[in-house]
Amino acid sequence: MKKNNLGEIKIEHYIDYVQELFNKVRNNEIDPNEICLLDIIEKYIEHIINSRPNSIDIDIAADFLISISSLILWKSNLLLPIQQEQVEDDFEENTDFTDEDYWLEYKKYHSLINFFEDKEVMQKDIYLTHLSPKIEKEEQYQRNDFSDLILAIESILSRKNYNNNTINFKKREYNILQKIKDIEKQFKMNKGELSFRKIISFKYSRLEIIVTFLALLELICQGKVYYNQSKNFGDIIFFRKDDKKLTTKRKQ
């Protein structure tokens, strides 16, 4: 492989140079084997490291990445055995879809949204005997996993800025039992329905958020509380199961 003579090229013309190189390879004017990509990439990384943080033009950097990636792909394809290329050609007869093909395909399904929305609106006011909202909710409760809750608590903890990330275990201000009682009190005050934001207040300290969350998990595991998120990115609503129902279930 030849070593590229990049020392003489000014960095302003660097991207143009790479793009021109790519065009020449594409037009079979240059043999890609004669280009040392490592040399080009190292020179560019050197430029990035030496530049001031805010002085890099993102658009130019993106153009460079596209051009250099295309060159890498071009060179990598040359390394493939010829036989495999023939197989690929046969395969491409059926699957050589351009972005436009996929766009057309996408538009078909996108146009169906209105059809499904109309159907959904029509069916929304029809209640089937076996599919009442309560059964729907119970079904969902049975399928609930804790991934939504873990994501929600992670987002709350990441949004809060803490000067001190460590927790002093010696100082026990809150415990799970006490928090369970607090949550149960809140449920009573709010007719058995609470939102995640109401239970875990932003005013709480990191330790209090974690203890409250553990108390909530304990209530879910005991089957006293279940939750539902009716919309993506919507608030998670917790419901307290009827005490009467619980006792009858236990008897059974």
Next chain:
Amino acid sequence: MLFVSNKPLSIKEIKNITGKEKKYVKETIEKLQSEYQKSNSPFFIQEVARGFSFATKPEYAEWIKKLYNNEKRYVLSKASIETLAIVAYNQPITRMEIEKIRGVNCTTLLLNLLKNNFIKICGRKKVAGNPLLYRVTERFLLHFGLKSMSDLPPIDELGFSNEKSQITKIFSNAGD
């Protein structure tokens, strides 16, 4: 049977239980449907999800909502509907194939649809990586009030050129 069943009952199921002829079952359901319509009954027999089920008329929805403390029913987002449409027309289909058409990551969307029982995993595609295959469930038909998959409008009649339908054909053969 329709009153107590926990799912829509198909004519075949009713026939197997009662031992009556298919034609007889169909005629009886039709007779009941017309009777309820004539007597302006608040409920009717809806043909949904490959079967029949008792359902309340939309004009009584307000009262039923009050009965369920104005409980909101699950409403799908546009992105979810779009993904469901792709799955419904190309099932069984892999996540990668859905993403190729939509052009965006669909992992969370598929997880939500799975969690809410609109789609289910129906196997693995026999290609490198053995990706999971998805198909729509009965809940999909119930949610949109569709009788069966044949209730969906034919994809080629949506006013688009049929030339590029090869993609759909290839996806449709995914499970073979």
